[in-house]
Amino acid sequence: xxxxxxxxxxxxxxxxxxxxxxxxxxxxxxxxxxxxxxxxxxxxxxxxxxxxxxxxxxxxxxxxxxxxxxxxxxxxxxxxxxxxxxxxxxxxxxxxxxxxxxxxxxxxxxxxxxxxxxxxxxxxxxxxxxxxxxxxxxxxxxxxxxxxxxxxxxxxxxxxxxxxxxxxxxxxxxxxxxxxxx
Numbered sequence: 001x002x003x004x005x006x007x008x009x010x011x012x013x014x015x016x017x018x019x020x021x022x023x024x025x026x027x028x029x030x031x032x033x034x035x036x037x038x039x040x041x042x043x044x045x046x047x048x049x050x051x052x053x054x055x056x057x058x059x060x061x062x063x064x065x066x067x068x069x070x071x072x073x074x075x076x077x078x079x080x081x082x083x084x085x086x087x088x089x090x091x092x093x094x095x096x097x098x099x100x101x102x103x104x105x106x107x108x109x110x111x112x113x114x115x116x117x118x119x120x121x122x123x124x125x126x127x128x129x130x131x132x133x134x135x136x137x138x139x140x141x142x143x144x145x146x147x148x149x150x151x152x153x154x155x156x157x158x159x160x161x162x163x164x165x166x167x168x169x170x171x172x173x174x175x176x177x178x179x180x181x182x
Contacts, residue, residue: 003156006132010125010164017121017168021175024114029056029099034064039078041071048075060099069093102179110179118172122165129161 022032031054038045048054052066052075066072075095079088089096102110133154140150 003132003153003160006128006157007160009128010160013121013124013128014164014167014171017117018171020117020121021114021171024110024117024175024179029058029060029062029097031056031062033084034062034079037078037082037084039071039074041068041074048078051075060101062097062099064088064095064097065093066095107179111176114172114175114179118168121168125161125164125168129157132157 019032019035022030023035031049034048034054037048039048039051040046041051048064051068051071052064055063055065057063064075066075072090072092072095076088076090079086079095079097086097086099089098136145136150136153136157139145140147145153
């Protein structure tokens with residue numbers, strides 16, 4: 001397994017972690033929370049952002065304006081069926097999602113949730129490291145690389161791991177500050 005391949009896998013883990021963080025509701029309106037919600041549109045599950053315009057006119061409100069008014073009810077049903085915890089207000093033309101003010105307790109719960117997501121990402125990074133280390137041992141055992149090359153490769157893999165775990169920690173710290181300071 002090449003070092004570049006390991007780094008690419010670690011970058012993908014960081015991207016997934018970043019996306020998961022963006023979907024955490026931090027008291028401010030963030031259209032990313034709608035990413036996982038699909039609407040039944042002509043018999044096909046379709047992401048909301050492909051059937052409607054999504055805007056954030058205020059800090060704590062999302063407005064969803066479907067391009068086809070006939071699917072307004074479907075969008076409303078999809079939001080209610082999802083686990084985002086918001087009640088849609090339908091005025092016949094658009095759907096408004098109002099984000100309530102976060103309580104201190106809810107903020108602490110959100111921080112716990114993002115710490116769990118961060119730990120899962122760290123575990124994924126370490127798993128990639130383990131795969132790389134095992135691959136280096138196998139190559140050394142099969143005489144494809146020398147002991148010195150194996151040690152150098154393991155050192156590089158560890159440095160990569162440290163770099164990406166640190167990146168996760170920084171992202172976590174920033175999101176934690178965002179949630180607690182709203």
